[in-house]
Amino acid sequence: MRKLAKATIFIVCFLVAAAAVILMNLSAQSFAVTQIDFIGRAIFPTGSLFGGTEIGGLSGITYDADKQVYYAISDDRSSKAPARFYSIQINLQSGKLEKEQVAFTGVTTLLDENGKSFPELSLDPEGIAFTGNSVFVSSEGDVDRTISPFIKEFSLDGKLLKTLLIPDLFLPDDKGTKGIRNNLAFESLTLTPDKKYLFTATENALVQDGAVPSLESGSPCRILRYDAVSGNPERSFVYITEPLPAGANPVGKLTANGLVDLLAIDENRLVSLERGFSLETGTSIKLFEISLEKSDRIEGLESLKSRLSDVSPAQKRLLLDLETLKIPLDNIEGLTLGPVLGDGSIGLILVSDNNFSPLQETQILGFKIKVQKTS
DSSP states (O other), X not given: OHHXXXXXXXXXXXXXXXXXXXXXXXXXHHOOEEEEEEEEEEEEETTXXXXXXXXXXXXXXXXXXXXXXXXXXXXXXXXXXXXXXEEEEXXXXXXXXXXXXXXXXXXXXXXXXXXXXXXXXXXXXXXXXXXXXXXXXXXXXXXXXXXXOEEEEEETTSOEEEEOOOXXXXXXXXXXXXXXXXXXXBOOOEEOTTSOEEEEEBSSOOTTTXXXXXXXXXXXXXXXXXXXXXXXXXXXXXXXXXXXXXXXXXXXXXXXXXXEEEEESSSSEEEEEEEEEETTTEEEEEEEEEEOTTOOOOTTOSOOTTTGGGSOOOEEEEXXXXXXXXXXXXXXXXXXXXXXXXXXXXXXXXXXOOTTOTTOEEEEEEEEEEEOOOO
16 A cells, blocks of 8 residues: 555656646747846937937837847827938947937938828827838827828838738728727737738727726737738737726726737737826836737637637736836837847837927837747
8 A cells, every 4th residue: 555655646746747847838838038127228308309300209119130220110190290210229239228329310201102291190100110121110090080090111211112901890980880999009010030920909909899998907909910921911819908007097087008019029929018007107117928829810700899708818927017117107109129239138129209298208218138939
């Protein structure tokens, strides 16, 4: 009996150890970011000028490794100056980010199909992704003015190259029963490192999919993946945002929490940026790593309201709550990877949209992260 008991204990211990190894392997396959460290920030006050334009509204950023330059889209709706993106040099080789290491070096006007700058209030540019020789730009559009969202490809001198198809279920109807909500559409845009796939997502749920965040629950956003070569949308997934910041009072007041940018690690793993705000709590910024490996495809579902409990959303884990940095936070809306640094980590840059408000500022935050290769 003692031998049998010992054998039973051995088998149980073996099974427990095997299960632990399996769980560790699953975790390694699901998530890739192993470390993230803050390395500094640069502040540009509202009213700062460059190239005859006011710097501001920086809502998305992307990196051109060959030229060692970042491209940052302004969400100016051709009001203060024509719709544009900036070229910025940020030197991170010291392992720190300081204002002296940040320089605006160029400004490029986006041109429409007629080769002219976009008319005032005809777009709301929010996301930008570098392809290798051009950029994709996303616009939220304007539901109140019946202006549809778009994703367009532009040359690096601003010429329009291509317009991608937006699936019909994202387009609002005149009854307000479907499509994007106003100012809660395609904030995010990112390409996988191999340039095969382009991701965007709604900031909050489509009208037919559910509600905006509350104090109790988040909002079901749709992540949309394109074949970047053909330009065709090919897959969609659900992403659930966090609820409103604890302590917010949404009754009759400005409160929000949404998915404002994505950063693709590969075709299944991304970093998401959520931005929350309330008058009571101020701005909250959180970075998550998400995995689509076990997520259900939803491109065939016209509405999620009655199906959400049956759909597996993107898995997410908190990478960093920027509140823990104990620095003033503004309206952070964009992020991108930068160069490989001397210690083998990768630079990560976040930028803020100051809304061209004298009460806000343009922030450029620097981090370094370590990412393990995934199978």
